[in-house]
Amino acid sequence: MSIKEKASTKEFPEIKEYHATSCGIFFKRKKLLCTKNSPYQKIEVFENEYFGRILILDGLVQTTERDEFFYHEMLVHPAFVAHPLPQNILIIGGGDGGGLKEILCYPIEQVYLVEIDPLVVEVSKKYFPWLLPSLKDKRSKLLIADGREFLKETDRKFDVVIVDSSDPVGPSLPLHEKDFFEDLKNCLNPEGVVVTQLGSPLYHLDSITKKNIFLKKLFKLVFFYLAPVPTYPGGSWCFAFLSDKVGPFAIKRNPPSGLKYFNLEIHQAAFALPAFMRSVLCKT
Secondary structure (H helix, E strand, O other), X not given: OOHHHHHHHHHOOEEEEEEEOOEEEEEXXXXXXXXXXOOOOEEEEEXXXXXXXXXXXXXXXXXXXXXXXXXXXXXXXXXXXXXXXXXXXXXXXXXXXXXXXXXXXXXXXXXXXXXXXXXXXXXXXXXXXXXXXXXXOOOEEEEEOOHHHXXXXXXXXXXXXXXXXXXXOHHHHHHHOHHHHHHHHHOEEEEEEEEEEEEOOOOOHHHHHHHHHHHHHHOOEEEEEEEEOOOOHHHEEEEEEEEOOOOOOOOOOOOOOOXXXXXXXXXXXXXXXXXXXXXXXXXX
């Protein structure tokens, strides 16, 4: 290693996230902006020359300024172009606000953002420019609460529910279990749609397969789709589109203008699963 390389490594210490025991992703940290510990998790924000500001929870990348649009657009817009009239919306998790900003592109009546960790919201308000204006929108209602408890206690019904959870560890673990999805279904309107992230088809296929078993018992229509997310494990991410009456292919409206990734051609193509994944899911 040259003197120049040594100086560079010292100035920009590496942040590593392991996706398996022998591989993962790394970033050179240009500047540490924030590090805090909440009762639920460790929260960090740092700046990288290429990806800009990066939010990390318990050592796992949640969002970056440069590539957040891949994940958030594909989390939100498939349900919204397919639902006949999405008006009352619920987001569980998603305290960074990326999903919220995408939902507010539509003429909805109200959206509830239910986030368990208030510190995630406060940190995101300060370091990610999209959250604060989204929360100031009169259609937005922020609730600091456990998503499970909210579902059990609410008497509201929703047209679209977006589950923007992190990996199935820590405070997000219950958001990946069968009883949580049973409660989700109970709060849906008859034509309601649930979209949830499921993880990497490469690293998390066993987990996706297990969820497939109980999701097919709960919902009449279960569709999986994929999207690229460069900073997530494997670079490809899996989502589930769940409903009893609404499928993803009868398009009801065009997406909003100005999106960076999602369009109707991408929408159709995303539901075409690779052979290795299709063969496993078809067996369950």
